[in-house]
Amino acid sequence: MTEIQDLSSLRAPWRRRCARTVRRLGVFLLGFGVASAQISAASEIGTTNAPSVQRSIQRKAASPSTGKKAAAKGSPKSVGAKAKAAAKAAPQKASSKAAKTKAKATSRKTIPKAAKAKAASPAALKATLARKGKKPKPRPTPSSAAKRIRLNPTKPVLPPPPPPEDENGAILAASPAFVGLDLPTANQALFSKHRVADFYQPTTSGRLISAGFGCVRNPNFWGTFQRFHEGIDIRPVERNDEGEPRDPVLAVGEGRIASVNRDPDKSNYGRFVVVEHDLFGPSFYSLYAHLAVVEDGIEEGRRVSRGARLGIMGRSSNEFSIDREHAHLHFEVDLMLNDRYARWSQKRGKGEPAHGLFNGENLIGVDPVRWMQFLQVNPDLGIADFIKREPVAFRVLALRRGDFSWVRRYPYALTRATTDHDVAWEIAMTYYGLPVRVMPRRKEEISAAAWKALKAGVWPLTFANGPLLRANVAAGILDRKGVRWYLSDKGRTRMSLLMF
Structure with a gap:
């Protein structure tokens, strides 16, 4: 079984292509500007100042035909005369330049390589300091050097490394059952590297990333997403004759039913179930939304086992219409912000909140896929350890x-x-x-x-x-x-x- 796949590689590839095109255009314009500057400078200097032109003039000055041509033109100071004068002055300038270079070389104190190596050696440095009556400064040990480094507690922590591979290149990853969690439906394509598109249900935009967690929806012209999605949307694998999904929705782990909503007109999540889990340390909540039906017997306070049937995947909602083709399960892993949410809501004049403590305003989610990836690598750690690494x-x-x-x-x-x-x-x-x-x-x-x-x-x-x-x-x-x-x-x- 391969590792759990996420959508990080799908973040706006067209945005990267636009950036690459802009960079190439910038390099072209920069090169064009440099070439224009060189041409302008050459035109200001004049062609006779170029070394190649000077050499050509000198060659023409050395030939007798050049003098005849210059005389034929009748100019008082012909080009041939200038070239002859430059040819006579060139050896003198070269000899004076060579003399100056030689004088600098003789006046400069040169040190043999062996002497340099000896002077740079620690023993020679220690002997020099001893003659001057000084003691060399001790090199800091790793522990003392580390004390001088102020660690930045806000430095972003990278996700856990991917699981190791065997000799055949297959990913050695733990199954979800090994870490105490299952996926909420029969769709297991999340564990297949080449079938991730079969797991996520994108929005009508068709962008696969829109089914993931985070700022993944409604990109603007610059590729910046304008809408936050607090959960993941899972595609159905089973449909009836009318095209409606028939996938059973299952509890991802053992827990207690915390909230049930059977009336789709009372929430933009439609029919939903919330299960409280006390696995892996502090309690967390799994939320299953847009259900077509909630199973009989699913009541608040009831204990459920891992894999217990909670309902049927659907497309219920009171805020927007989900067409049959885009029916999905909206799945979240949440934490509760405040036990006194009802009193806070009343104090702010909102009245009694719908669904009590499990109103969406009082729940805050984490990325379910990244958390499962974390559990694959760290099966002994819990959600608290994952959050501390965010x-x-x-x-x-x-x-x-x-x-x-x-x-x-x-x-x-x-x-x-x-x-x-x-x-x-x-x-x-x-x-x-x-x-x-x-x-x-x-x-x-x-x-x-x-x-x-x-x-x-x-x-x-x-x-x-x-x-x-x-x-x-x-x-x-x-x-x-x-x-x-x-x-x-x-x-x-x-x-x-x-x-x-």
Whole structure:
């Protein structure tokens, strides 16, 4: 069985072709400009100053016919006379130049190679320092050198290396059952290197990447995607006579039914089921959306085993119409932002939230495919270990004493124990607002400008990864004014919910 395939190689190949064409055009224009400059310079200098022309004049001056032709023209200072004068002066200039070069060579102190090597040797250097009464500085050991390096905690962490290959070139990867998870349908093309297109169901645009996780939809003229997709869309493998999908939707792992919606008019996800899993450390949630039907007996609080049947793949939704050809399962792996979401919603005047704690506003996802890739390489690690390796896009300060819901639910994010002197939190997040690390901060650890912003009710940024943010503007957590990044309306709402 091969490794799990993702869509990273499909990110806007036409954009790369455009960039390559622009680079080639730039090189052509640069070469054309250099050639034009050389021609212009040659025209300003004149052709008689070129070395080849001078040599031609000298050859003509040495022949008697040149003098006759010049005399025939009747010019008082003919070209032949100039060439003869230049020919006489050339040996004198060459001899004087050679004399100067020889004088410089004789005056310069040359050191033999052996002497240079001896002088550069550590023993010779130590002897020289001993004669001067100095001691050589000890070379730093790797440990002391490492202490002087300030590690950057926000440096993006690369995905785990691919699984090793056997002697025949086949990928030695663990099966999903080995890591305690299954795929949610019978479609197993994700494990086949040449059949990835059979696993994902793209949108009507036809771009395969549109079925993946992240900023993958609605590209603009420059190739920047304008819409964020929090999950993956899986293609059906079985259809009935009318062309409707008949694939059973299965629980990816053992867990408890957390939420069920059988009324498609109550959610843009249509009919959906949420299962809470306590595998691999902190709890996480798997979400199965756009179902045609939810199985009888699937009720909140019921325990289900891995592979339990939850419903049938479909195309239900209350916000947009999904045609039969593009029917799919929308699958997510989520974490919960706040246990007090209902109170936060009421305080903001939104009333009682639909679906309670499992409203989409209170769930934040991770890339399911990248997480499964991580589990293949690290079967003993959990979702907390995966999140800690996610690249940090920005860090933001929040004024609050004491812990909050996210820290209590996911203590992996806490970098150190809190004290009575901590007055704020610095939160490192991904480009779409998933907390990666949470760092308590004392007042003396906060700059004067940041402290002033906190007291004014603003969440100031302490770090922003510009290239990563510019490539994922569709997430909408941050906005930019010039070179300065700041929280957008969506980002402020996310922080308000997180810190409530």
